[in-house]
């Protein structure tokens with residue numbers, strides 16, 4: 487079993503005297519103003535939950551985009567701040583981006599081109615030469631900052647996500663004495679879908695400077711190998727899962743990401759969580775016998791309109807559930823500068839209004855839409871009070887909400903309805919798996935979930951919990967990092 491202690495031990499032993507560097511767009515610690523003072527928040531994403539303790543026990547540098555309003559006020563002349571602020575253990579190096587850079591690299595190339603390209607959700611990617619140039623420029627800027635941190639030391643560098651496809655190349659050209667692993671948090675589509683990317687050769691060349699390249703599932707690894715095979719001169723060893731270009735090999739492996747199972751379970755099994763459940767029931771006016779929840783960023787890949795249409799169909803097909811079922815959708819605004827995100831927000835709002843108007847009776851409305859973010863303890867309480875949690879992504883690398891729901895259910899109750907197009911569906915086979923493009927099928931799945939006898943619910947949830955307990959976030963980091971630490975350094 488992978489635990490935080492085992493992960494820290496492995497890293498400490500294998501890292502020896504090498505420097506450990508993590509690179510991500512989002513920071514593990516962000517500074518903002520609160521009235522007269524500056525406060526520091528630490529958004530507890532899966533990545534931060536797994537890697538912050540590792541960094542705290544081994545030291546090293548985390549390089550990220552300094553995006554907090556008060557970030558510049560607290561760094562030293564080298565753009566460093568020691569974190570966690572109350573008991574410093576490692577260095578956070580902030581990279582500053584101008585508005586223009588953020589627009590081109592983050593909103594443009596990463597989220598209007600690569601995001602829709604990698605997710606088969608039928609949203610057309612937008613390719614803009616100047617966004618690509620900005621993406622290249624920002625990748626170079628990050629490479630320069632990392633090289634500056636490393637100097638002439640040997641370092642293991644763990645790069646996160648699709649914002650940095652060109653970074654491995656720029657970094658290795660500057661510092662030959664680094665070994666890099668790159669984890670791609672979103673799907674890799676089939677070669678047919680990827681071939682429309684106008685700068686595909688350059689992007690793939692950049693990624694193939696990595697020693698290790700990780701995706702959530704084997705299918706994405708296979709898609710990647712196939713894409714490389716069709717795009718460039720290379721040698722592919724499918725048995726070993728390696729690509730060799732110009733004598734340099736990259737190992738391509740699946741590492742399914744997960745959640746802090748024990749942490750979530752423990753926090754969900756407390757009187758505080760029970761009190762929060764009561765409070766939220768009242769706050770959202772959840773008075774019905776059956777409750778469903780959905781928790782997502784407001785993103786067109788998450789299949790929220792499809793889910794709402796399925797609820798509409800469910801109430802038509804099974805009228806006995808009228809006034810007995812309420813669905814709470816937490817939809818957190820995301821990437822709001824992008825038109826497709828404004829459109830999905832509008833569509834979700836309008837569909838909710840229509841469905842509530844069509845089915846609503848007296849004080850009862852079938853859908854409660856909450857377009858704002860909630861703290862983790864509120865999400866845990868919502869997971870606990872739901873009879874069914876619905877995840878209907880049109881395409882999703884993994885989907886952590888599904889795993890968080892399972893981790894929160896220490897009562898071994900509740901049913902998970904899960905899209906078969908999420909990475910999570912490969913592991914969570916005791917969920918009710920659905921095709922989110924088939925609205926009628928989803929309506930039947932909802933009915934099946936709500937009518938499921940208690941012994942069946944408990945049996946399924948116990949199996950789901952065993953799965954997430956074993957394949958937890960520490961296993962993800964442990965497996966990826968032990969694979970990374972096996973690479974030899976090329977002595978300069």
Ligand code: GDG
Pocket residue numbers: 531532671672743781782783816818858859860861862865882883884885886887888890
């Ligand atoms: C990408 C990939 C992959 C949501 N609402 C609130 C809130 N959340 C948290 C959830 C969960 C996280 O956000 C969402 O994670 P997902 O995995 O569901 O989706 P993406 O954001 O698209 O993540 C995905 C992931 O990277 C990791 O590799 O699984 O496939 O697309 O943890 O709880 N958190 C808080 N308030 C909210 O209102 N605090």
